[in-house]
Amino acid sequence: MPNLQPPIVNTEEALLYKAQLQAIDPTIEYLMTLYLSPDLTPDEIRKAKQSGIVVKSYPRGVTTNSEGGIESYEVYYPIFEAMEEQDMVLNLHGEVPSDPTSNTCVLNAEATFLPHLVKLHKRFPKLRIVLEHATTRAAVECVKSLGSTVACTITAHHLDLVVDDWAGQSWNFCKPVAKFPDDRQALREVIKEGHPRFFFGSDSAPHPPDRKSVSSPKQACAAGVYTSPILLPLVATLLESFGALDKLEHFVSGFGRAFYGRPAADERVTLRKTLHKFVEDSWALGDATVVPFWAGKQIGWEIVSE
Amino acid sequence: MPNLQPPIVNTEEALLYKAQLQAIDPTIEYLMTLYLSPDLTPDEIRKAKQSGIVVKSYPRGVTTNSEGGIESYEVYYPIFEAMEEQDMVLNLHGEVPSDPTSNTCVLNAEATFLPHLVKLHKRFPKLRIVLEHATTRAAVECVKSLGSTVACTITAHHLDLVVDDWAGQSWNFCKPVAKFPDDRQALREVIKEGHPRFFFGSDSAPHPPDRKSVSSPKQACAAGVYTSPILLPLVATLLESFGALDKLEHFVSGFGRAFYGRPAADERVTLRKTLHKFVEDSWALGDATVVPFWAGKQIGWEIVSE
Numbered sequence: 001m002p003n004l005q006p007p008i009v010n011t012e013e014a015l016l017y018k019a020q021l022q023a024i025d026p027t028i029e030y031l032m033t034l035y036l037s038p039d040l041t042p043d044e045i046r047k048a049k050q051s052g053i054v055v056k057s058y059p060r061g062v063t064t065n066s067e068g069g070i071e072s073y074e075v076y077y078p079i080f081e082a083m084e085e086q087d088m089v090l091n092l093h094g095e096v097p098s099d100p101t102s103n104t105c106v107l108n109a110e111a112t113f114l115p116h117l118v119k120l121h122k123r124f125p126k127l128r129i130v131l132e133h134a135t136t137r138a139a140v141e142c143v144k145s146l147g148s149t150v151a152c153t154i155t156a157h158h159l160d161l162v163v164d165d166w167a168g169q170s171w172n173f174c175k176p177v178a179k180f181p182d183d184r185q186a187l188r189e190v191i192k193e194g195h196p197r198f199f200f201g202s203d204s205a206p207h208p209p210d211r212k213s214v215s216s217p218k219q220a221c222a223a224g225v226y227t228s229p230i231l232l233p234l235v236a237t238l239l240e241s242f243g244a245l246d247k248l249e250h251f252v253s254g255f256g257r258a259f260y261g262r263p264a265a266d267e268r269v270t271l272r273k274t275l276h277k278f279v280e281d282s283w284a285l286g287d288a289t290v291v292p293f294w295a296g297k298q299i300g301w302e303i304v305s306e
Numbered sequence: 307m308p309n310l311q312p313p314i315v316n317t318e319e320a321l322l323y324k325a326q327l328q329a330i331d332p333t334i335e336y337l338m339t340l341y342l343s344p345d346l347t348p349d350e351i352r353k354a355k356q357s358g359i360v361v362k363s364y365p366r367g368v369t370t371n372s373e374g375g376i377e378s379y380e381v382y383y384p385i386f387e388a389m390e391e392q393d394m395v396l397n398l399h400g401e402v403p404s405d406p407t408s409n410t411c412v413l414n415a416e417a418t419f420l421p422h423l424v425k426l427h428k429r430f431p432k433l434r435i436v437l438e439h440a441t442t443r444a445a446v447e448c449v450k451s452l453g454s455t456v457a458c459t460i461t462a463h464h465l466d467l468v469v470d471d472w473a474g475q476s477w478n479f480c481k482p483v484a485k486f487p488d489d490r491q492a493l494r495e496v497i498k499e500g501h502p503r504f505f506f507g508s509d510s511a512p513h514p515p516d517r518k519s520v521s522s523p524k525q526a527c528a529a530g531v532y533t534s535p536i537l538l539p540l541v542a543t544l545l546e547s548f549g550a551l552d553k554l555e556h557f558v559s560g561f562g563r564a565f566y567g568r569p570a571a572d573e574r575v576t577l578r579k580t581l582h583k584f585v586e587d588s589w590a591l592g593d594a595t596v597v598p599f600w601a602g603k604q605i606g607w608e609i610v611s612e
Binding site for chain 2: 098100101103104105106107108162163164166167168169170171172173177180181182184185212213214215216217218219220221222223291293295296
């Protein structure tokens, strides 16, 4: 949510946006986030904590130290101190911006970020940190090696895609980009292992079709795939494909709630196996039409209507 | 040319196609290629040699040894022996097909191919081999390390693009895909160095716009960019950008002719610097319209009309 335009930078804005969301669907529990920016203060952190808000850092949050050209989080240390003290969760989009002069590009943006995560965790060992939508074996190994306050989310689409799937196919283009088959394998393995610090995060993006199509060399495609309408059946189908179906509940619900300190879910969703289900080619979203991930593809599970 | 459908597999077909091309423009000297396939025989090689033909191998030319699952060129050794004896050039599209089970994808397809090149060169040290459209530092270093019979071509677009340029932008998608900034840097350095075994190969692909656009998640985009209409000005602009303009003539003309044993060019092309030139947004090609690489972008050089 902090990647809205303009970003949400204080408690008032977060609560206003929360009220708008609740007006649409009051049955959902919304966890609001603030955008990590130099305007954020320790006082604002304490205020936000009272309202159950967390903080999210985007790539531009890793600032360039003008003296040494070194990218650093140090300018935010007072904020992180307040967050640690308040036991507030920090979400990280763990990518360093592309820079050809340092050989940084979308492929190594995540791996290049990991030393920042390690440094942050060592300086603030009690600060709960979530490395969001990890895509690489390097990230999985790094998070595993850190303490119990560092967790990691994994999306459905990164359990499915590799670089070949978005090479020349903008509808599968997302950030972070899907990487090598071995990176995908590492994401699958850590779920199969049932590691409690690795849990599901959807990162679903309902871009309009004309933002995902590419009709000219001058048009930039929006990054992101739209998985919301098929989320649980998709994750079940994927986990089943690599023998981790028994980890479904913990992965999508238990581990994340536990890390965030939320009570266990009191509602249950029932899925059933199906041989006759195909993902819709398009999905109505208000007045707009959005094309879901896996459009037209067979999917192995469906939600049983209540 | 062997990647036509159906591919050109013998001398008759190559000469027929050459005649068709000469009917379109008789001023061009066409170097014809045969597709390396199990149907090719040493006799056909000797026949092709008489007509000045070379042989090209595509990824599927690296065959799977059914016993060990090992990809290998060994089935073609009698062909390569005949080619070496006839002093015929072998062109390689140096990529191994993607295979998630071995972590092979478009990003490491070229690096994974290089051991095949090394093995081939060691077994047939006199066989002239061109590794076409190299995209990685690994390929540059590998070719440099081999004997004088192994050369390498570099395209214009691979001197410009990195992975970020085709991530979500299908018009910049080509095979091999453009790689890391450091890989592009290696291509630029070897040209700047004036290494005589590294020369220009255009690999220009005039795909119709509807094959480069991506309007749905089910549509595959054609790999390739169309550089032909701006080729020399583009290469001059790029070489100038990294301080290698003085290598232009050898890179685009001298080194390649020398390696192929062709006489030096007897025609000259004159380029001039310009501050007012932009690449056309589209290019008429017969009845069709094709969008060139760098459409709408400023280009620093132009050909002086004769």
